[in-house]
Amino acid sequence: MAHREPSGPTVVTGGAGAIGSVLVGRLLADGEEVRVVDNLSSGRREHLPTHPKLSVVVGDLTDPPSFEAALEGAGTVWHLAANPDVRLGIEQPRIDLDRGTIATFHLLEAARRHDVRRVRFSSSSVVYGHPRTFPTPEEYGPLLPESQYGAAKLACEALMSAYAHDYGLTVHLFRFANIVGPAMTHGILFDLFEKLRQDPSRLEVLGDGRQAKSYLRAEECVAGMQFAAARTAETVNVFNLGAIDRISVREIAEKVVAAHGGRARIDFTGGERGWVGDVPQQLLAIEKIRRLGWTPELTSARAVDRTIEEMVESRRVRP
Amino acid sequence: MAHREPSGPTVVTGGAGAIGSVLVGRLLADGEEVRVVDNLSSGRREHLPTHPKLSVVVGDLTDPPSFEAALEGAGTVWHLAANPDVRLGIEQPRIDLDRGTIATFHLLEAARRHDVRRVRFSSSSVVYGHPRTFPTPEEYGPLLPESQYGAAKLACEALMSAYAHDYGLTVHLFRFANIVGPAMTHGILFDLFEKLRQDPSRLEVLGDGRQAKSYLRAEECVAGMQFAAARTAETVNVFNLGAIDRISVREIAEKVVAAHGGRARIDFTGGERGWVGDVPQQLLAIEKIRRLGWTPELTSARAVDRTIEEMVESRRVRP
Numbered sequence: 001m002a003h004r005e006p007s008g009p010t011v012v013t014g015g016a017g018a019i020g021s022v023l024v025g026r027l028l029a030d031g032e033e034v035r036v037v038d039n040l041s042s043g044r045r046e047h048l049p050t051h052p053k054l055s056v057v058v059g060d061l062t063d064p065p066s067f068e069a070a071l072e073g074a075g076t077v078w079h080l081a082a083n084p085d086v087r088l089g090i091e092q093p094r095i096d097l098d099r100g101t102i103a104t105f106h107l108l109e110a111a112r113r114h115d116v117r118r119v120r121f122s123s124s125s126v127v128y129g130h131p132r133t134f135p136t137p138e139e140y141g142p143l144l145p146e147s148q149y150g151a152a153k154l155a156c157e158a159l160m161s162a163y164a165h166d167y168g169l170t171v172h173l174f175r176f177a178n179i180v181g182p183a184m185t186h187g188i189l190f191d192l193f194e195k196l197r198q199d200p201s202r203l204e205v206l207g208d209g210r211q212a213k214s215y216l217r218a219e220e221c222v223a224g225m226q227f228a229a230a231r232t233a234e235t236v237n238v239f240n241l242g243a244i245d246r247i248s249v250r251e252i253a254e255k256v257v258a259a260h261g262g263r264a265r266i267d268f269t270g271g272e273r274g275w276v277g278d279v280p281q282q283l284l285a286i287e288k289i290r291r292l293g294w295t296p297e298l299t300s301a302r303a304v305d306r307t308i309e310e311m312v313e314s315r316r317v318r319p
Numbered sequence: 320m321a322h323r324e325p326s327g328p329t330v331v332t333g334g335a336g337a338i339g340s341v342l343v344g345r346l347l348a349d350g351e352e353v354r355v356v357d358n359l360s361s362g363r364r365e366h367l368p369t370h371p372k373l374s375v376v377v378g379d380l381t382d383p384p385s386f387e388a389a390l391e392g393a394g395t396v397w398h399l400a401a402n403p404d405v406r407l408g409i410e411q412p413r414i415d416l417d418r419g420t421i422a423t424f425h426l427l428e429a430a431r432r433h434d435v436r437r438v439r440f441s442s443s444s445v446v447y448g449h450p451r452t453f454p455t456p457e458e459y460g461p462l463l464p465e466s467q468y469g470a471a472k473l474a475c476e477a478l479m480s481a482y483a484h485d486y487g488l489t490v491h492l493f494r495f496a497n498i499v500g501p502a503m504t505h506g507i508l509f510d511l512f513e514k515l516r517q518d519p520s521r522l523e524v525l526g527d528g529r530q531a532k533s534y535l536r537a538e539e540c541v542a543g544m545q546f547a548a549a550r551t552a553e554t555v556n557v558f559n560l561g562a563i564d565r566i567s568v569r570e571i572a573e574k575v576v577a578a579h580g581g582r583a584r585i586d587f588t589g590g591e592r593g594w595v596g597d598v599p600q601q602l603l604a605i606e607k608i609r610r611l612g613w614t615p616e617l618t619s620a621r622a623v624d625r626t627i628e629e630m631v632e633s634r635r636v637r638p
Binding site: 127 | 408409412413416420421424428431446448457458459460461462463464465466467469470471473474476477478480481484485555557595596
């Protein structure tokens with residue numbers, strides 16, 4: 001029942017990143033011609049295969065001439081490029097405005113000029129701020145993000161919606177839970193293993209450990225996006241994407257310590273939040289995509305387990 | 320029961336505009352020291368009185384050095400500056416990003432540097448897009464604006480929320496219905512009278528005339544903001560501000576024609592919307608501010624009537 005994707009190359013911004021590279025692999029496997037636009041600030045060229053139908057433009061969305069040609073003739077843009085680290089915005093408030101909101105504006109302007117018809121966007125659960133409803137549905141309001149990262153994600157959603165209505169695009173807004181996978185260059189698993197590498201005897205964990213969030217594997221995230229995008233075509237389509245449950249930071253820390261040989265002592269810095277702007281509780285309602293027929297296979301704990309296993313196997317960590 | 324406003328001058332961006340100048344008058348009447356920041360692009364110096372406690376900085380929020388000094392020692396900022404014309408964004412998609420989102424970012428950065436504790440923002444009903452619920456409450460979601468203007472208002476709300484949480488500000492977000500008053504330099508009444516001035520025999524009205532929205536007088540809008548701001552102090556406080564009812568574009572056109580001598584023929588251009596990005600139906604739920612103890616005195620029809628009377632009396636129109 002999936003709609004046939006019309007022809008024309010598919011552009012993936014942030015395509016060399018931990019989620020983008022998984023998407024690129026799936027699009028190539030589906031036979032599509034793929035153009036990656038990535039400034040390689042956190043993405044890595046080695047995340048991408050060499051493939052006759054793949055081209056990589058090292059361009060920056062804040063500099064339209066550097067990427068604009070990639071949109072020529074494109075039918076669909078998946079917009080995944082962003083500053084990936086929520087915490088950076090506290091010290092550098094401009095980074096999410098520049099790499100999120102303004103970058104997205106330039107991308108949408110280019111999409112309009114090149115008559116791209118479909119844009120799909122990696123938004124985030126952080127647009128909900130600190131919601132009073134768990135699991136949090138797509139209709140939740142008011143949307144009061146608590147970080148510059150979250151503000152930029154909501155600003156990008158708003159721009160996408162305006163462009164869809166004013167210029168005839170179809171947009172999909174995917175609000176991600178925490179996404180985990182082997183290619184991550186940031187995030188809790190990356191951070192905890194990095195800390196243990198520096199001091200194998202002690203693991204400092206931000207907050208009181210009771211922060212609890214839902215974790216979804218990058219490949220499930222990509223599968224969910226593709227599933228929903230192929231089956232919905234409203235002017236604006238909003239979907240939460242997360243696991244069916246959540247896991248606490250304490251449990252994650254214990255899993256990481258166990259995978260690292262079990263010797264480290266865990267010290268919590270205390271406080272409800274891991275950092276200023278942290279959202280300590282997150283559980284997304286995923287009934288909307290489940291009603292379409294897609295449910296993630298892994299619980300949050302299993303998504304974390306698998307990622308830890310991969311990080312150990314790939315020798316990025318030494319147990 | 321109102322909180323006493325702490326000392327320190329009060330800054331009003333867009334203070335020379337149709338709403339800002341009314342606010343400035345009330346703040347001066349309350350004995351406050353007021354600093355207006357306005358680039359006079361749509362505001363007018365003659366909207367403001369000469370007053371020993373009023374200073375006017377002709378500055379632009381997109382150019383921080385031009386206004387930053389006005390925030391020195393300020394306790395409260397009312398941020399009303401914006402591109403006032405929703406329709407401009409269709410042809411000039413960058414105008415609301417620049418004068419809305421980026422300008423607001425610069426203002427918030429300056430507020431943070433100068434340790435301003437309170438920021439109040441003129442948001443808009445257009446953040447709701449085309450809602451399915453009328454009257455629309457503050458908790459409505461998802462927020463999918465249909466114009467660049469609306470996208471910028473939502474982006475500004477998101478920035479305000481992030482700054483409030485991350486840097487300890489208290490912010491108020493006021494989502495306005497259509498605001499009318501004698502000093503307007505845009506909007507439906509201004510437009511319709513301008514059309515009749517050019518051709519007194521015929522009044523072209525955009526859309527099918529069935530668009531229906533709530534209209535609030537500028538002085539009631541200002542009174543409502545002051546009332547709510549003095550009584551609420553959450554980190555982020557969101558309030559709708561509108562009349563208790565709505566009025567159709569057809570009724571407004573008939574009132575304008577009657578005030579102009581009753582001779583013009585009304586021609587509707589047709590279609591559900593007045594223009595691309597227009598929100599044809601708007602009625603805000605105002606129970607939240609009513610529960611605090613404030614209700615607008617005028618219906619939408621009376622707010623429109625009074626404004627038409629003033630426009631006729633001030634000879635801005637010739638019946």
